Amino acid sequence: MPELPEVEITRRGIAPAIKGIAVKKVVIRQRRLRWPISAGLARELPGETVDSVDRRAKYLLLGTTAGTLITHLGMSGSLRALSNPGPAQKHDHVDIVFANGTCLRFTDPRRFGSMLWTRRDPLRHRLLARLGPEPLHPEFDGEYLYKSARGRRGAIKLHIMNAATVVGVGNIYASEALYAAGINPRRAAGRISLPRMQLLSDTIKLVLENAIKVGGTTLRDFTGGDGQPGYFQLELNAYDRDGQPCPGCGSAIRRIVIGQRSTFYCPHCQT
DNA sequence: ATGCGGACCTGTTAGC
């Protein structure tokens, strides 16, 4: 379920329920995720208090004195704080049970997600150490994006989806931001002017901020804490609209494949 | 260094 907005909504949803609370036990039913869950998690997390609930890129970081739990939701993962957890279902792989009875439940049918326990600075973890800037931070701007693209001949869509360039831009928002900026997703990254990169960095911020504002409702099967289904509150102008009229000019939105991922754009408006 | 394809999994939907 994750694009950055969904991860941020998840963070905001679970933080009040678990911050400042001690972990009682960790129940692991399936340790084979993207990477196997290490034995250290169940051994070292119980007894610790969750001091912080942070996000870096699409990773959620639960900080304690002893170490940090780094969680990624992959393609189909979710994390819910339940006060009355029912019996675990098929894909409920991990429960983190707190002293106040709250159960933080990790569910992930495709198991592309991950749960990593580290005793060191999580930002130095090999998966986090080389990440680019956060898209909503000021250091991510047109000038940065322009410079990062010098000499790059690959498609701009792949460039903005590359976590070394900027984190958190997933397949849906890449299409949406490029649509809003009027840039053809296939255009070589290194052949886009500074003003257009300024526009693109702005549209990336806008599209992500808006999605967070409306509750991270990008995804078909995402339901926030209030049970409001996603995908409908957020207006998608290009993504998943193959053959439908472009809101700007009326010509048909087209679906192409870039880097093995579906890509949607308006051949008339995006150059 | 950059760029590309393959890999990891399961579930849902479109098509015959």
Add this chain to the structure above:
DNA sequence: TGCTAACAGGTCCGCA
């Protein structure tokens, strides 16, 4: 109705 193929929000890794 039933079977099969295509496709789905991510991103790491190895090879050219």
